[in-house]
Amino acid sequence: MPEPVAPAPAAAPAKAAKKKVSKPKKVGPSLSELIVKxxxxxKERNGVSAxxxxxxxxxxxxxxxxxxxxxxxxxxxxxxxxxxVQTKGTGASGSFxxxxxxxxxxxxxxxPRRSELSSV
Numbered sequence: 190m191p192e193p194v195a196p197a198p199a200a201a202p203a204k205a206a207k208k209k210v211s212k213p214k215k216v217g218p219s220l221s222e223l224i225v226k227x228x229x230x231x232k233e234r235n236g237v238s239a240x241x242x243x244x245x246x247x248x249x250x251x252x253x254x255x256x257x258x259x260x261x262x263x264x265x266x267x268x269x270x271x272x273x274v275q276t277k278g279t280g281a282s283g284s285f286x287x288x289x290x291x292x293x294x295x296x297x298x299x300x301p302r303r304s305e306l307s308s309v
Contacts, residue, residue: 225273236284
């Protein structure tokens with residue numbers, strides 16, 4: 190004798206999708222902009238040490254202790270983009286100064302128009 194099969198439980202009604210509560214966008218300069226300003230303001234010949242940079246950010250009202258990792262990654266990214274030059278140390282430690290050899294963005298050459306090509 191076949192055993193009675195229990196009916197499948199009815200599918201639960203789909204819940205209404207929760208709306209994400211977006212945090213208000215932070216106003217003000219980005220961390221990398223703050224770092225560039227601090228390094229540019231320095232008159233040190235060998236650049237600014239990472240510790241002095243963190244002190245300058247803290248004096249400007251940035252919570253360095255809470256955002257240690259963000260500071261490190263911002264410094265590394267600025268060095269990778271060649272905005273900053275690392276004079277001492279490796280990674281996000283050592284001393285940094287502004288890169289003097291910042292190349293201006295290359296202008297795109299305009300392609301000649303077809304009408305100009307056909308007349309040649």
